[in-house]
Amino acid sequence: MQGDDGASTVISIYRDLESLSLAAAALFVESARKAIAVRGRFSVALSGGSTPRRTYELLGAPANLERVDWSRTHVFWGDERCVPPEDPRSNARMARAAFLDRAPIPEGRIHPILCNESPEAEAERYDGLLRSFFGPGPPRFDLVFLGLGDNGHTASLFPYDGALHEREKLAVVVRLPDQGMTRITLTLPALNHAAKIVFLVEGAAKAQMLKAALHGPRDPERIPVQLIQPLDGETIWLADEAAASKLER
Ligand code: 6PG
Numbered sequence: 467m468q469g470d471d472g473a474s475t476v477i478s479i480y481r482d483l484e485s486l487s488l489a490a491a492a493l494f495v496e497s498a499r500k501a502i503a504v505r506g507r508f509s510v511a512l513s514g515g516s517t518p519r520r521t522y523e524l525l526g527a528p529a530n531l532e533r534v535d536w537s538r539t540h541v542f543w544g545d546e547r548c549v550p551p552e553d554p555r556s557n558a559r560m561a562r563a564a565f566l567d568r569a570p571i572p573e574g575r576i577h578p579i580l581c582n583e584s585p586e587a588e589a590e591r592y593d594g595l596l597r598s599f600f601g602p603g604p605p606r607f608d609l610v611f612l613g614l615g616d617n618g619h620t621a622s623l624f625p626y627d628g629a630l631h632e633r634e635k636l637a638v639v640v641r642l643p644d645q646g647m648t649r650i651t652l653t654l655p656a657l658n659h660a661a662k663i664v665f666l667v668e669g670a671a672k673a674q675m676l677k678a679a680l681h682g683p684r685d686p687e688r689i690p691v692q693l694i695q696p697l698d699g700e701t702i703w704l705a706d707e708a709a710a711s712k713l714e715r
Contacts, residue, residue: 472698477680479710483668486704487520490666491530493702494521494609497662498534501608508534509599511542511652513611513621514557517666519564521611526565536571540599544612545622545640545651546579548588581650585639589650592637596656604659605636612657614667616675618689622651625688629653654693662700665691670708677712 480486494510501508512518524530547555558578566576577595581588596605612620622640623629629638629651636656640649657663667676679691680703686692694701705713 473696473701475701475703477703477705477710477713479713480704480706482706483517483520486666486668486706487518487524490518490521490611490664490704491524493662493664493704494525494611495530495533497609498539501661502535502538507538507540508609509540509542509607511544511607511610511657511660512557512561513544513613513666514546514560515613515615517613517668518611519560521666522561522564522566524565526568531565531569534569536569539569539571539575541566541571541576542596542607543577543579543652544610544657545649546581548581548585548648548650550582551578551580579637579650581639581648585648585650589635589637589639592650593635596636596652605656607657607660608662610657610660610663612663612665612691612694614665614672614675614679614691616671618675618679618691620665620691620694621657622649623653623690623693625690627690630687630690630693657694658696660696660699662702663694663696664702664704667703667705667709669706670711672705672709673712676703676705676709677714681714 498508546557549555579592629640632638632653637650637652640651679689
């Protein structure tokens with residue numbers, strides 16, 4: 467589907483997580499090579515959770531490592547849990563173990579969100595980091611990976627949370643008392659100017675929410691992922707058969 471404002475949405479369905487992850491890794495490599503060829507650098511915001519792990523492992527395989535100019539790659543995160551860096555729940559830890567520790571990216575170009583100590587100060591720091599990296603005007607990531615929670619959240623934009631209404635700050639603190647968790651998330655102003663947003667959705671547990679998000683009535687407070695609509699960019703949904711099982715084909 468192509469909007470007249472340059473926005474487009476594509477849904478690709480894969481037999482299983484492995485084939486979905488191969489496609490996601492290929493999209494990463496293609497986006498990196500194109501961005502570096504055109505602008506001399508590649509900016510990507512990684513998703514957390516478990517679904518992208520296999521994609522990241524594939525990016526850490528020699529075949530992909532040699533296809534990306536990692537010296538021109540800048541890695542950010544779409545959100546992070548405010549836990550110690552070595553905590554198994556850390557999104558940065560998962561990505562480092564899966565591929566970043568094997569990719570020759572200059573350390574100054576990997577930008578983890580370090581919010582274990584003072585979340586508010588870190589949200590402000592990360593906001594400033596994004597502004598200085600992207601310069602004046604809205605931040606335009608070349609690629610953003612996002613996931614989908616079975617409650618409709620993406621990044622750490624959760625239903626009915628105040629973060630959904632943030633239109634100035636690029637990163638904010640999100641407190642989730644029921645999870646006993648504090649997080650930092652990029653906001654819509656940080657995400658919706660991306661050139662390409664790729665959702666990775668796997669498993670039957672996501673099927674109902676994926677159908678509601680894509681084909682149900684618009685209800686962004688209840689289904690925050692519906693707020694992700696790049697103004698001038700491409701949205702690509704990569705889903706496995708199980709997650710796509712309730713979609714109208
Ligand atoms: C996080 C993610 C979150 C995730 C979804 C899906 O930090 O948890 O950013 O938005 O993408 O919760 O998670 P799974 O891939 O584990 O299902």
